[in-house]
Amino acid sequence: MNIRLFPMLAISLIPSVAAAQDLTTIQNLNQKFSQAFNAGDFSTVAGHYADNAILLPPGSDIVKGRASIEKFWAAAGDQVSDLKLDAVDVKPLGANAAREVGTFSLKSKGPQPQAMDGKYVVIWEKAGSDWKLATDIWNMNK
Amino acid sequence: MNIRLFPMLAISLIPSVAAAQDLTTIQNLNQKFSQAFNAGDFSTVAGHYADNAILLPPGSDIVKGRASIEKFWAAAGDQVSDLKLDAVDVKPLGANAAREVGTFSLKSKGPQPQAMDGKYVVIWEKAGSDWKLATDIWNMNK
Numbered sequence: 508m509n510i511r512l513f514p515m516l517a518i519s520l521i522p523s524v525a526a527a528q529d530l531t532t533i534q535n536l537n538q539k540f541s542q543a544f545n546a547g548d549f550s551t552v553a554g555h556y557a558d559n560a561i562l563l564p565p566g567s568d569i570v571k572g573r574a575s576i577e578k579f580w581a582a583a584g585d586q587v588s589d590l591k592l593d594a595v596d597v598k599p600l601g602a603n604a605a606r607e608v609g610t611f612s613l614k615s616k617g618p619q620p621q622a623m624d625g626k627y628v629v630i631w632e633k634a635g636s637d638w639k640l641a642t643d644i645w646n647m648n649k
Numbered sequence: 650m651n652i653r654l655f656p657m658l659a660i661s662l663i664p665s666v667a668a669a670q671d672l673t674t675i676q677n678l679n680q681k682f683s684q685a686f687n688a689g690d691f692s693t694v695a696g697h698y699a700d701n702a703i704l705l706p707p708g709s710d711i712v713k714g715r716a717s718i719e720k721f722w723a724a725a726g727d728q729v730s731d732l733k734l735d736a737v738d739v740k741p742l743g744a745n746a747a748r749e750v751g752t753f754s755l756k757s758k759g760p761q762p763q764a765m766d767g768k769y770v771v772i773w774e775k776a777g778s779d780w781k782l783a784t785d786i787w788n789m790n791k
Contacts, residue, residue, distance in 0.1 A: 561738075561750055563768050565707065565788035569737075569750070595711075596703075601743020606772050606784055608703055608711070626705050628770055628786045630748050642748055644770045646707035646788040 529605050530597045532638060533631060537592040537609070544580065544590045553577035556640045557632060563644035587623075589614040595626075603633040604641070611645065624648050671747050672739045674780060675773060679734040679751070686722065686732045695719035698782045699774060705786035729765075731756040737768075745775040746783070753787065766790050 536555060543551035553573050556562075562570040562579060570579050589612070596608045612624040627645035631638045678697060685693035695715050698704075704712040704721060712721050731754070738750045754766040769787035773780045 563750070563770060563788065566791060568790060569768060600746040600748075600772070604742040604746075604748075606742075606746075606748075608705070608784065626711060626786075628705060628772075628784055630742070630770075630772075642750065642770055644768075644786050644788065646705065646786065648710060649708060 529599060529631075529638075530594060533597055533605070533607055534594050536631075536638060537594060541590045541592050544584065545588060547584055549577050549581040549584060552580045556643070557634060560640055561642050563642075565646050586616060587613045588616055588620075592627075600630075605631045605638075607631060671741060671773075671780075672736060675739055675747065675749055676736050678773075678780060679736060683732045683734050686726065687730060689726055691719050691723040691726060694722045698785070699776060702782055703784050705784075707788050728758060729755045730758055730762075734769075742772075747773045747780075749773060 540552060540555050543549075543555075553576050556573050556576050558573055559571070560573060560576060562576050564570065564579065564583075567579075570576055591612045592609055593611070594607055594609045598606045600606055607629045608626070609629070610624065610626050612622065614620040614622050625645050625647040627643065629640055629644075630642040632641040633639075682694060682697050685691075685697075695718050698715050698718050700715050701713070702715060702718060704718050706712065706721065706725075709721075712718055733754045734751055735753070736749055736751045740748045742748055749771045750768070751771070752766065752768050754764065756762040756764055767787050767789040769785065771782050771786075772784040774783040775781075
């Protein structure tokens with residue numbers, strides 16, 4: 508395609524190309540997040556969050572800041588395993604943020620592990636060239 | 650203040666003024682939302698959402714679109730009342746979106762009403778001059 512002949516078309520394609528790149532980046536980050544969680548590496552899990560990130564877990568008050576978030580996930584790691592994250596939709600919001608909607612599954616630990624699934628909304632924000640989790644909330648489907 | 654003498658200062662103030670205006674606008678919308686819900690006016694409740702909004706309720710699959718969202722809230726109105734919403738933090742994301750974190754309380758209906766409280770994250774998007782709910786997720790604290 509000769510974009511000089513279709514300048515408006517070229518411009519109109521930019522958001523969807525950016526969104527597709529963001530989706531791939533975010534899917535890769537999700538995979539690293541769940542791998543780290545399942546390996547018990549909560550420092551790496553917490554490294555996905557912005558310094559001043561806000562976590563809103565079910566059955567808990569709001570958790571603020573990366574250090575508190577690391578403690579939360581370390582405690583969660585005693586209870587559950589086999590975390591899997593699936594991005595359903597990523598939408599850019601301005602130049603440096605994106606809203607992701609996704610689903611997840613995990614298993615309770617113990618003699619009779621239970622499978623559970625739920626859904627989440629996260630806000631990613633760009634810190635330099637890195638995407639960091641700024642807001643993270645989820646709930647269970649049942 | 651003579652802003653011609655302090656052009657950088659004037660520019661640096663713009664985001665916080667915009668954020669304060671957004672917070673007031675959003676607090677007013679929250680009040681209208683909860684008033685409509687508590688009055689059983691689910692059409693007005695649904696009117697707060699964008700056409701293609703995404704609702705992620707606990708104990709439910711994802712609900713998509715304003716018509717389905719109205720049905721969801723009408724069913725919820727049979728179970729709960731006395732909804733109160735409190736914005737904790739509103740953060741602009743680009744020129745036409747904002748992320749709100751808030752807390753809520755409500756009461757179950759029935760012979761022995763139970764008070765419950767929780768927290769939410771919503772993404773507001775500007776449609777023309779109106780703010781509409783584009784993504785809405787919440788969970789309970791206990």
